[in-house]
Amino acid sequence: MRELLRHAASPGTSSSQEGVPALTVEDVTVRFAGLTALDCVGFTVAPGSVHALIGPNGAGKSSCFNVLSGVYRAASGSVRFGEAELTALPPHRIAALGVARTFQNIVLTRGTVADNLLLGRQTLTRAGFTATALRLPSAVREQRLHRERVREIADFTGLGALFDAPVALLSYGDRKRVELARALCMEPRLLLLDEPVAGMNTAERLGMARTIAHIRDALGVSVLIVEHDMGMVMRMADEVTVLDFGRRIGGGSPEAVQRDPAVVRAYLGGGPSSATIPAPDGPDTEQAP
Template structure:
């Protein structure tokens, strides 16, 4: 359909490059010259203890926070000082730590994710002009596909308030996918879930990455999930990058072991 990115799976997403990003709040340095690169089609985890700068990093990537210095580029596009809606239009979608859903059905919530892709104006939609009706029908069909992909098909017409916690978190994940992103930012996607919900969500994230060919940047405290899903890991501590590499490399890094909870953790504990 004209309002999606039909070649998203066929064409790899561009490289997401974070270069020397520094963020300060009232004299406090939240990020200190942080750099990392997200390879096309990879799952890249950003981890670290509480207060390490992970949320600030995500806020920079999604345009909610502007750095004092440094840059963020998605391929040839400079995202550093763009507004959130412009970053979203370039193909960067984000979920949040806390569930952000509206009243209504799963379908209603997922359709909200299509707003950046909607071409028909308010008047055309309100008057139900043929072009607007056709576009709405196409969006709804795509939303059904994404609900199927994320395991929400059986709940498509159900009120969001009737769903379990894990399913409501998955609604937010699916709504981000409805933007047809090239890069998906997942902020603690399994926080508060039980073991079965965490396993299901990890499976969905892996399946979405493989089938849609997008890049995933993941912030998550569940180290078991991070080590299973991530292709590469960046570790922050007090706003500085202290390690990067594959999960196996990071889990054995002495700086990482010292940083977590301020104790000498074993590689088994971090795994």
């Protein structure tokens, strides 16, 4: 039986990558009615690392995320999270293995921040519908523990002061933060973040970057991130994989990828091989603590 409060470390404490497996993607191909969305894509997310998946619009990044989270089925290839093969599993089974994701477009329910974060505890809940409806002591005790845990996570992600606030009244940046916190409430070992700073202003982007770095450093959680903000990618990522038209065209350290001629051509449409992918100027290129 699953331990109720399964997590690598309490928020705010240090953690190693012990118990966090690698994510290994090998030769994954996805087709839709003759259209190839992914063509033999492969990469590895090392335990406890931040790995960025980048590429121009239509490169296949969202299709890749949907395969990893069980929304799409690959036509061929393999996705392994440690010893677990994910390619044939439905989304709820993948989530139960410790894989949580956010979405490019905010998907929240009505109610408060607390209500939304508690939804992230569903895969960890042992009490059945009847016990919960009858408010049996075991169910009440479990609900109290879950609420205490989501309060910790709200504080950890900078949402403590907004814990009982209706999400409809929050700023766009805070709603994006709620979605990240809800994913963290699943006690994941791997976070899939789909454009976590899209639509944010500079201050919000910097704050989100700090939060993601803190999650990795404090909890040892692996992070796979899709992001168009090249300043954030080059600043945060340990490794980068580049897709274009569904194929992997490059990979390696942020510095190596930034100077890869094939990657530069994909982003800029040509130019000298010494060109680099431009990063935004100004405060958004500061080092996140």
